[in-house]
Amino acid sequence: HGGSKHWSYADKARWASAFPHCGGHMQSPINIDTASTHFDPQLGPLLLSDSNLPPGESLSLRNNGHTIVLELPENMTVAGGGFPQPYRAAQLHLHWGSKLSPGSEHTVDQRRYAGEIHVVFYNSRFRTIAEAAGERGGLAVLAAFLQVGSEENEAYEDILEHLNDIPEEGGSTSVEGFDIAKLLPESLDRYFRYNGSLTTPPCYQTVNWTVFNETVLLSPEQISDLEDTLWDDQDGHLQSNFRLPQSLHGRKVLASFP
Numbered sequence: 001h002g003g004s005k006h007w008s009y010a011d012k013a014r015w016a017s018a019f020p021h022c023g024g025h026m027q028s029p030i031n032i033d034t035a036s037t038h039f040d041p042q043l044g045p046l047l048l049s050d051s052n053l054p055p056g057e058s059l060s061l062r063n064n065g066h067t068i069v070l071e072l073p074e075n076m077t078v079a080g081g082g083f084p085q086p087y088r089a090a091q092l093h094l095h096w097g098s099k100l101s102p103g104s105e106h107t108v109d110q111r112r113y114a115g116e117i118h119v120v121f122y123n124s125r126f127r128t129i130a131e132a133a134g135e136r137g138g139l140a141v142l143a144a145f146l147q148v149g150s151e152e153n154e155a156y157e158d159i160l161e162h163l164n165d166i167p168e169e170g171g172s173t174s175v176e177g178f179d180i181a182k183l184l185p186e187s188l189d190r191y192f193r194y195n196g197s198l199t200t201p202p203c204y205q206t207v208n209w210t211v212f213n214e215t216v217l218l219s220p221e222q223i224s225d226l227e228d229t230l231w232d233d234q235d236g237h238l239q240s241n242f243r244l245p246q247s248l249h250g251r252k253v254l255a256s257f258p
């Protein structure tokens, strides 16, 4: 992944020179202007299967210098939601900000949330994610906004309690299986949908994006754990790992709700 060439969020203006797709016309993230979205009744609820991973199953959690990545079993799938075929789970990772400013990737009516979870899937008609990542409709990412609430979020704690094991880039640890669905909003039937890209190099324009309308609440301590515990590959705090909104270039954003 990530290619051999080095990149960082500090030099995101130069990504397109090293990774041509990053200069394309179907890039992510975007600002979602709710007044301009189009209701599409074909966009039914998303159906997650086999997301309740048994505690005996251990998952790898890794600090790759850009985010923390939790590997997911490929028998976990998502279907419905207007997808042509079921998609298999690959990994999930997070985007966050710093104490000074929030760090979601997508914005809604120019509002940026504290953070964002991305659950990455690949189209089951491909054998591997590497193959799917290069094909139109190959990837599907489910995105939900993280907001600061009053209660500790137990599902997120199953991940965040391990951050101290992986402060440095390249660090990895194992996490006991839990219900991955609990990391997403309760209702999977209200979401925005558009065609876009990976939000980091190589920026492949092969992602079917789903951005849930309902947000997920974490405690203030959980958000600050995420902001203050990890280091990137330049010996700086791993913070504000989000790309700025990209132009729609005429793309339509659909909504599963009126």
Ligand SMILES: NS(=O)(=O)c1c(F)c(F)c(SCCc2ccc(C(=O)O)cc2)c(F)c1NC1CCCCCCC1
Binding pocket: 001, 002, 064, 066, 067, 069, 090, 091, 093, 118, 120, 129, 133, 141, 197, 198, 199, 200, 201, 202
């Ligand atoms: N928002 S996103 O989905 O575009 C995204 C990011 F914003 C990301 F920041 C990332 S992490 C950066 C890419 C990367 C770097 C190193 C390693 C490794 O050492 O294992 C792995 C990956 C990241 F991994 C992803 N998603 C990956 C994109 C890279 C490969 C394609 C398939 C998995 C999805």
Ligand SMILES: [Zn+2]
Binding pocket: 093, 094, 095, 118, 199
């Ligand atoms: Zn992401």
